[in-house]
Structures are given as C-alpha cells and as structure tokens.
Amino acid sequence: MSRQKIAIVGAGLSGAVIGRELAEAGHEVVIFDRRDHIAGNCHTERDAETGVMVHVYGPHIFHTDDAEVWDYVNRFQAFKPYKNRVKTTSRDQVFSLPVNLHTINQFFGKTLRPDEAKAFIEEQADTSITDPQTFEEQALRFVGRDLYEAFFEGYTQKQWGCSPRDLPASILKRLPVRFNYDDDYFFHKFQGMPENGYTEMVDGILDHPDITIRLKTGFDRKDTGNYDHTFYSGALDGYFDYAKGRLGYRTLDFERFTYEGDYQGCAVMNYGETSVPYTRITEHKHFSPWEKHDGSVCYREYARECGPDDTPYYPIRLVKEKEQLAEYVALANAEEGISFVGRLGTYRYLDMDVTIREALDTARLFLDLHDKQERMPAFLNPPL
Template sequence: MKILLVGAGLSGAVIGRKLAEAGHECRIIDARDHIGGNCYTRRDPETDVMMHVYGPHIFHTDDEEVWTYVNGFTEFMPFQNRVKSTTQGAVYSLPVNLLTINQFFGKTMRPDEARDFIAEQADLTIEDPQNFEEQAMRFVGRDLYEAFFKGYTEKQWGCSPTALPASILKRLPVRFNYDDNYFFHRFQGMPKDGYTPMIQAILDHPGITVELNTTYSPDMAADVDHVFWSGPLDGYFGYELGRLGYRTLDFERFTHQGDYQGCAVMNYGDRDVPYTRITEHKHFSPWESHEGSVCYREYSRECGPDDIPYYPIRLVEEKALLEDYIAKAEATPGVTFVGRLGTYRYLDMDVTIREALDTADVFLSGVTSGTAIPAFVKSPR
C-alpha cells in the first residue's frame, strides 16, 4: 500500500519504519527543513555543544520494549535530570526532597520528622481540592507552594493556579529522602550523538522517502491508501471550528565562556523573574567537554497562529472544542491522527514511540483482516 505520513518527528518515523518493514511504501513529508520535530538536535557552530534546538528532551521510560527499540538505532549514555530552583534569593534542589525541606526551613530533620512537619504545614481544611492551588496547599502548605509552585505555574500557564485542574498534581510532589533524580523511571539516558541521528537511522529504510520543506495539501491524500497525521488536529481541518489552545515557548539564546550555572536545568520560581527556567545544553551531554557554553532562557506565552505549539491547555473551553474535532476526525475516512499534536495531548517521547508502535500494529492488523483503520488508536479524551 501507499502510505503518506505528515510529520518527520518520532510518530511519523516510527510508524513509517514499521510499515516499510512490512512492505508498504511510505512517503514522509515535513514542512520544516529538518527531521525530528521538536526532538531535533544539532551542534552549535560557535561552541560545538549539542543543542536541543526546541528545548531539552530527556529520555526516560519504564517501557523496556521502547528502551530496547531506541537503543537499536543509537547508543544511549546514562543521564539523570537533577533540576535546581532559584527562588526567594536561594538555590534549592528539585523535586522538593528532604534536602530542600531542611534547607528551606533551616532544619536538620530526618525523614519521619520531615513527614510529620509537612503534614503540619498542609492545609487539611481543604478536604476536596478543586484546583491546582488547593491541591498544592493540601499537599505541602502555603510556604512551599508559594516558593516552588505558584509563580512558576503562573508563568508556565499564563493564568492563576486556581484556574487549573487539581489533577495536574497527581501525586504528592515531595520526597522524604535525598533523592533528587527528577524522574522515577528505570531507564533514563541521552543519545550519545543527539536525537537527530537516531531518527535518521529509524528513517533509513528503502521503503521510506522523506521530503522536507513540504507542506501537506489535501490533494496528496488522493494518491495514497492511508494518511497518518501528526500535525495539529485542528490544523487538518483548516481550523474551521476554531483553534485549540496551546502554550508556546520563546528561547533567548546566549553563550558563556566556562560553566554558566553548574546544572542542566535551573528553574526560577519567583513571579517577577519573567522566564521559567534556564537550560545549559552542554550539561545534557556530560560525557563531552566544552570550554564554551550555550544556554536558553525559556519564556512561556499563549500560542499564536504562527507559533510552534508546545503544551495543550485542555481546560474546559478547549475540551469542548476538542470533542467537536474528534467527531469530525472520526467521520473522516482514510486518516489516522497520531502524536502530541494529532491527539492534542502532552506526550513524553517514550509514550509517543509506544503509541506509534501500537498504531502501526493496529494498521497492519486492519489491513490483514480488512477492517477499517480508526481515526485514533489512542483517544484524545
């Protein structure tokens, strides 16, 4: 069969590879001038540092099959994300852990003492948290909330934390030990040579052709048996019902001779600091040595029509519009919506790959059985 995949990021590459290995003819197009989507990495010409051009991407997963998959296309190096936060005139360790608590409150508590202390700080009058702020206050109390969550959240989402659902904080954001590894997952690492070579290796198959600087037009679908769309869900329909809400990011790049901040990610929790964090890219490749350094100050704002969408907002208004687009998608034969933009969900890389592999399996099974291929293998709801 002839397959058109719109987008040369992880979703398009992984689906295309599996379908090509099954004997299908896969054409992958991308409007950008490079593969990899927002995972795109390249060497900075000034410092030779490996840059995460669209912001840092750290691979972490508990899915052993996905971990084996990516390691089949590149060499991964060990990497653990250890985030710091500058707030109220001091630097602390994140996630909030025993060191953070002791330093912030000027104490030397053991785990059991800290657990009891935080329980005393928590606002237990909030029995059923209705929003992000109430959830955080119920978990950690006002002091920690205002230092580490309130200002950062206001900058990241452009609204009061009282307007955000409590579900954003799904679990207690505190550790009562000195573990400052940001992620819990078994497998964590970075591709030694960046993500671009990994994705290039996935795309390296005689059944795959890649065309960059190529924008999708509806007439392309007439020449193929099926389309996989990893662009914005509303974009496929020309935004005819309105635009789904996203936050976008602006990066202010600057260089430094030496080590600028001593860590890969430094959050800024104070509301009066306009950026949410500074990332120093050479620390994402600690096996390399560079005299120079390249950093990004990261600013979050509302996404406009010409901006790159990063974070789906998914509040009440967006969810209502999303339902309308889901109905249109499910009534449109011959196209399957995939990935972060196609399903209007924030996805980590490992989940993106898992869903791409599963989507390819559903497609191949449908071809064999003669059943219709669904618009969504993973529901956006």
C-alpha cells in the same frame, strides 16, 4: 498482504516510528514535514561556535519503564546514562527539585528525619481541603502555603499564563514530594541521552529504502486521496482548517546566549518567582556530560500563548479547549483513510517514550487490520 502507499505527516518521533514499522512490513511510505529538518521538536544540532550538542526546541530527556521502547531507541542510537537533576532559584537561594528532604530541611532551616518531615509537612498542609479541584488547592493540601508560594505558584503562573486557581489539580499530581534525599527528577528504570543527539537517532529510524522524506513540504486534506492511508501527526484543528476555532496551546521563546566556561553548574535552573520573566535557564552542554567543552550554550526560556505562526508545545486542555476538542474528535471519526497520532494529532501532552509506544502500537494495529481487511480507526488513543 498487498503493498499500500502510505502518507505520514510529520517527521518527528510518531511519524518516524510508524513509517519504519510499515516500511519494514513492505509498504511504500512518504513522509511530509513543513520544516527543513527531521526529528520534530526533539531536533538536535551541534553549535558551530562551541561544539555543544544543542536541543534546538528545548531540552528533551529520555526516561521510561518500557523495556521494549528502550531497546528500540538504542537500536538506532547508543544512549548514555543521564539523570535529570533540576535546581530552582527562589528567595535568593538555590534548592533541589522535586521537593525532597534536603529541600524541606534547607527551606525551613531544620534537620528533620523522613518521618519527622512527613509529620511537619502535614502540619503545613491545609487539611480542610478534602477534594482538591484546582492546582492551588492541590498544592495547599499536600505541601502547604510556604512551599507552594516558593516553588509552584510563580512558576506555574508564568508557564501557563493564568492563575493556579484556574488550572486543574491533575497538573500538580505529576510532581512528587519525597521524604528522602533522592533528587533524581524522574523515577523510571531507564534514563539516558542519545550519544550523538536525537536527530541522528531519528535519521537512523528513517533510513529505509521504502521511506521517502519530503522536507519543507506541506500536506493538505485533499492530498489524502492520493494514498491508501494517512497518519497525521500535525495539529488536529489545523487538519480541519480550524473550522471549530483554534485549540489552545502554550508556546516557548528561547533567548540564546553563549558563555565561556560553566554558566550555572547544572543543566536546568528554574526560576519560580514572577519577578524573573523567564521560567528557567537550560545549559546544553550539561545534557551531554560525557563531552567536554570550554564554551557553553544557554537558553532563557519564556512561555506564552501560542499564536497562529508559533510552534505549539503544551496543550492547555481547559474546559473551553475540551469542548472544542470534542467537536474535532467527531469530525475526525467521520473521516475515512486517516489516523491522527502524536502530541498534536491527539491534543495530549506526551513524553517521548509514550509517543514511541503509541506509534509502535498504531503501526501494529494497522498491519493487523489491513491483514483482516478491516477499517483503521481515526484514533488508537482517543483524545478525550
């Protein structure tokens, strides 16, 4: 198999994993990133004042059922056990999320058993809604108005900047209701945090003699001609200079503050009421419970519409964005020598484990097609 010169745009998880796989197969890989650091939005660094490992762009918690992906990340960084247990402040009380048997009993002042709680919540539900189409209808159908207004309505309005009546029901389908006392936010077999942070893990992935990293360096569409193939994990609309308009994203602002001691006793505290302007407070030392620190670093997190100079976090994917997206997909499919990958390149919300799985699959497909002298598609995982 002939050695090729590969450009990868973005030194986050997608770019790092694809780059490593292709370098190990004998190709020359050059990775570009506009930022001054690797690891993308999962970048971590130690706070000089407190020694706390800080998730600079907000918390990233690794969870997966994919054994190969779990083994892959542990190859480059030892993962410590970590369970995400989220709390929420509502109506002057602190509750556990996801909504579970403890939440239900505490909220309604009852001592229901699992079967009793199921029947009780079904009584609260609006059973006249047979085919929920919006976020609000989904919530009203399955948990009823009281739980919806306490835990979902305000938080969702702040997070997405619009009424839950305007959001698709699919967003809420990711949030379970449990009729036991399990308060583990995720249900995956493998859960953990990298012992020394995600940036050190990504640095290990990128540590290969056939990988060159160019930080603080942009990549233009015309630059693809200098490479045999390009993998692009930047914004899909940005690659085409926003010719069809900007796709919609939500971004996050972080108000950082320090505290001497333990500020809130947990890693994540949500605030569901609209009277509180931020969506949550994260206390970063609790993401590394095996470490001990006297001081603490916290972030108040605010969500808003993403502007041209902001870091995009969550693709909105409402009707308007999907219509634009279809136009960009058509443009991408007409390109030669480039594949679009990752959260920004495919305009999809992806957890870290899915990002890594898709990156591994993308690299393997490229190697297979290159061996067969066949064309690599623009998308391994089409956005629509």
